[in-house]
Amino acid sequence: MANVKLTNVVKVYDGNVVAVHDFNLDIKDKEFVVFVGPSGCGKSTTLRMIAGLEEISGGTVEIDGEVVNDLQPKDRDIAMVFQNYALYPHMSVYDNIAFSLRLKKMPEDEVYERVTRAADILGITEYLMRKPRALSGGQRQRVAIGRAMVRDSKVFLMDEPLSNLDAKLRNQMRAEIILLRQKLNTTFVYVTHDQTEAMTLGDRIVIMKDGYIQQVGTPTEVFDMPKNLFVAEFIGAPKMNIMETRLFRENGKWFVSPFGVKVPVEGEKGEALTKERVGEQDILLGIRPEHITLSFQGGAGLIPCSLEVNEMMGSELHLHVTTEDGSRLIVRVPTLGLSNEERKALRQGAKLFLGFESKALHFFSKETENNLLVKE
């Protein structure tokens, strides 16, 4: 129940390897913030600096208005869940959860009450007397969460808590974390490399790469308005299609010409380009696979291509197509929107035509890879 403020935080290892550069972030009270990025981007290091497990090389970390740079982890009033659970193997589940409370010299009655309440919420009451090794991965993770829960600490830190679980269990636990968050109503900082987790859990997402923050925003913001090419490709699966093309104006209207096909940029996006005084230039054009419209007949502004691979995902198809110049794109099509004939026609080598809707287009500078429409 506190805000966390990171100001100019820097982490340098062994005097020369910089893991985190000038990290600034204000996490509000009761906010759920997710750090996401590829491995080695500094997200875990940042979390561990908040926890006090890593020394802070520069800048300040404040919890609830107090600078905690020099405080031991035990004095920061935080709870943390680790990727590998880090349960104490020699203690029963009950003792694991009660460990922190007993260290605080809490009376046994209250310990009992808190542990059983947490176990109840997490559905692990029947395992309380077992040792961690007699539990499955999902149960162990619940115990780890329970251990963090009973403490009623100011901040709840989670370091890739679902990475060791199988896909099905991960989905289930993800939903449970959302429920847990509603019950606990405290500040959460969550680290993951999985963009789905980031999108579904976070109030705000911090996307990191090579120790730098790439973008901070709500899931909708980072999805709709990625600040640069990295964010655009990182968020969303399958990833955004990127193609080199030219952005130009004709008679006051904006156009792009992917694969030699002149596609008009109309509506909001066109107006925005004008408003932001974007100049004609070579750009990287981005469009998400689910935003490409598919048709079997050619027409103005449609890009001809041929189907290479048709991946049936159940509710949707992932079509890998090749354009005339050999570039590969991915198109996501919901199966429900297709007639049986159309589904049959989607064979390898089928001729298809792709439509790019203006509002789904993203324009990135070829030089800086920044989104032309997102300003600092």
Add this chain to the structure above:
Amino acid sequence: MKANENTSLKQHMGMKAKTRISNTVIYIILVIMSIIWLFPFVSIVLQSFRGGPVKGMTNEIIPSIWSLENYVALAKTDFFRWYLNTLIMALVVSVLQTVIVLCMSYTLSRFRFKMRKGLMRFMLILGMFPGMLTMIILYRVLKDLGLTQANAVPGLILVYVASSGMGYYVSKGFFDTIPKSLDEAARIDGATRAQVLTKIILPLAKPIVIYTILTSFMAPWGDFVFARYISFGASKGMNVAVGLFNWLSKDQINSSYTMFCAGGVIVAIPVTIIFMCLQKYYVEGVTGGAVKG
């Protein structure tokens, strides 16, 4: 088909016979080895119960007169004084040394500080020099402190405990196998470093703790060279090994050999009991390593 089965059966029988023969040979060798190995121990036990006027060495293996007189005679000598000396030293050293070794190992396993690697390398090299090299200077220092001869017990404790930090290898190796995230989880749960060690690491490293206690108990219990040197002929400061050895000297062996054997048996008793109780952990401590997270 039938023929095939027959040959495989024959082969099977052949294998079985071969295994039996090789097992027999192995067991015969093992039996001979254990007889050779056990003989001195058995003979000492037998000799300790030998009564009669002859107290020196004889040719008889099984005593003709059985008696407990050797054990009774021990009470009239300084033997129990030596025994007590040894016990005090072994107990104090095992406590102090275990504490020092475990703290040292935990520090080297978990903390990162300047010259950590250098310190470890330095101790490794230092450990390669035989301890005997320090004998003369040690005697000199202890003599100036008044801790030799009759006062050898505290002096020896000092000698045994002084270098115990260097025995960190085995337990550090074991601590290294315990995931660091357990320490981190405990520290976030509110534990101090000392609490992490006592509440998390040590319970998980039980075999290695017992191994450390045992080895640090055994060193003073069986030490001869330093003990003899520091006590320097003063019976009050001797341990059992030194005291008993005196009974084997030229002028005493004929009158005290059977008593020496009785003393030897008494010395072996506590060690045997401890080993029997802790054998399970001892083996685990030396061979085991994996901790399931």
